[in-house]
Amino acid sequence: MMLARCLPSGWSAIRGIATSSSAMKWKIKEAEEGDTTVVEMEKIEEPARPKNAFCTLCTCNLPIKVKYSDVLILEQFMRPDGTVLPRQLTGLCRNKQLQIERCVMQAHWSGLFPDKTIADFDRSGYKQFNRYWKDDMSMYRISEKIEQGSWYYVKRYDTKNRPWNKLMKNPLNWDPLHTHLYKKHKRKPKNITDK
Amino acid sequence: MNQARQLAQFMRQWHLIDANQQDVYKLGTKVAKYLSGNWKPIWHPSTDCGDHVVVINCQDIAMEGFDWKHRQFHFNKEYPKSKVNIPAYQIHMYDPCRIVYLAVYKCLGKSNIRRSHIARLHLLPDAEVPSFLMKNVGNQLEQVQEVVKRSTEYTDEERRNFPRLVKFPEDHVVDWEAPIDNPGRHKLYNPYERKSKIQQTPTK
Numbered sequence: 362m363m364l365a366r367c368l369p370s371g372w373s374a375i376r377g378i379a380t381s382s383s384a385m386k387w388k389i390k391e392a393e394e395g396d397t398t399v400v401e402m403e404k405i406e407e408p409a410r411p412k413n414a415f416c417t418l419c420t421c422n423l424p425i426k427v428k429y430s431d432v433l434i435l436e437q438f439m440r441p442d443g444t445v446l447p448r449q450l451t452g453l454c455r456n457k458q459l460q461i462e463r464c465v466m467q468a469h470w471s472g473l474f475p476d477k478t479i480a481d482f483d484r485s486g487y488k489q490f491n492r493y494w495k496d497d498m499s500m501y502r503i504s505e506k507i508e509q510g511s512w513y514y515v516k517r518y519d520t521k522n523r524p525w526n527k528l529m530k531n532p533l534n535w536d537p538l539h540t541h542l543y544k545k546h547k548r549k550p551k552n553i554t555d556k
Numbered sequence: 557m558n559q560a561r562q563l564a565q566f567m568r569q570w571h572l573i574d575a576n577q578q579d580v581y582k583l584g585t586k587v588a589k590y591l592s593g594n595w596k597p598i599w600h601p602s603t604d605c606g607d608h609v610v611v612i613n614c615q616d617i618a619m620e621g622f623d624w625k626h627r628q629f630h631f632n633k634e635y636p637k638s639k640v641n642i643p644a645y646q647i648h649m650y651d652p653c654r655i656v657y658l659a660v661y662k663c664l665g666k667s668n669i670r671r672s673h674i675a676r677l678h679l680l681p682d683a684e685v686p687s688f689l690m691k692n693v694g695n696q697l698e699q700v701q702e703v704v705k706r707s708t709e710y711t712d713e714e715r716r717n718f719p720r721l722v723k724f725p726e727d728h729v730v731d732w733e734a735p736i737d738n739p740g741r742h743k744l745y746n747p748y749e750r751k752s753k754i755q756q757t758p759t760k
């Protein structure tokens with residue numbers, strides 16, 4: 362009974378939105394009146410994409426190729442949790458969508474979205490240091506480089522290689538497991554060289 | 557002014573460079589050029605005209621892609637079982653100035669005078685420069701790479717003035733943009749999986 366009554370009205374609602382010519386965005390609004398929940402669609406003023414539009418990145422004549430460092434461009438295509446919106450919503454062509462996805466992943470690896478990551482994003486080992494990317498296909502060109510190491514080294518000044526310093530500096534590395542490291546050594550180390 | 561600059565080339569100048577988010581080897585070539593005095597028109601291998609270079613923020617240097625893991629330093633003591641390849645990030649974790657030192661040492665070329673050149677290199681792990689170094693510094697060198705800004709470092713006004721590239725379709729619902737649950741890794745259908753499970757169960 363319920364289904365039979367719900368379906369036709371639901372279909373008409375969907376068709377109504379699809380055929381509406383006004384440039385609008387919609388938002389689902391839920392309100393409780395007594396023991397019934399009323400679900401409504403609410404209009405939001407924002408210019409929409411025309412129906413026959415092509416991919417925005419190809420048509421907007423960008424003077425540059427989108428890179429991992431173009432944070433303000435990339436975050437338009439992202440959800441608040443750091444994932445990329447699907448192609449049905451972004452309206453990009455297949456190549457540009459993949460390019461944006463690669464750039465977003467590189468930006469995450471470089472730690473450019475500290476407010477838009479998941480809590481358990483892996484930043485251990487080599488991932489804790491700064492890295493850059495030449496272009497969006499850079500991560501597929503992998504090779505091992507062997508350098509000649511040398512023991513010749515002059516250590517002139519205190520290099521301050523204390524683990525708790527590194528942890529305090531980059532908030533992405535903050536971890537309750539490591540608090541004992543920087544709690545133990547609260548005192549500021551004396552600068553011996555500066556007299 | 558020009559004459560002062562010309563006269564300064566005959567002295568030991570002090571340069572300062574910020575290594576924050578700079579590629580190690582690009583920075584190394586630049587620093588090596590100033591350490592050996594190669595940038596001066598009076599330069600000759602026998603002229604001892606090298607400058608001092610102070611490199612700050614050594615712990616924030618960058619490498620391309622996965623190079624922190626894939627760039628390995630080969631140490632060989634020529635004893636049995638003493639050959640070892642150490643990835644760059646392990647050296648950097650142990651001493652934040654050592655990678656810059658190794659890179660500059662390589663970029664100075666293979667000559668006997670490079671040890672006297674690299675003696676004028678001053679590496680500092682962070683932005684704190686001791687006053688007895690700072691009083692000598694007379695020039696700041698340009699960085700070799702752009703410093704990338706994080707999304708939190710942009711102001712709201714910059715964000716508002718930035719052109720909007722994404723235009724959603726007419727029937728777009730804002731709630732579709734909400735984060736979705738992690739669907740997990742896609743698993744290929746394996747027709748033999750069930751079969752093997754049945755085989756594993758004891759039939760006797």
Ligand SMILES: [Zn+2]
Binds near residue numbers: 416417418419420
């Ligand atoms: Zn396109």
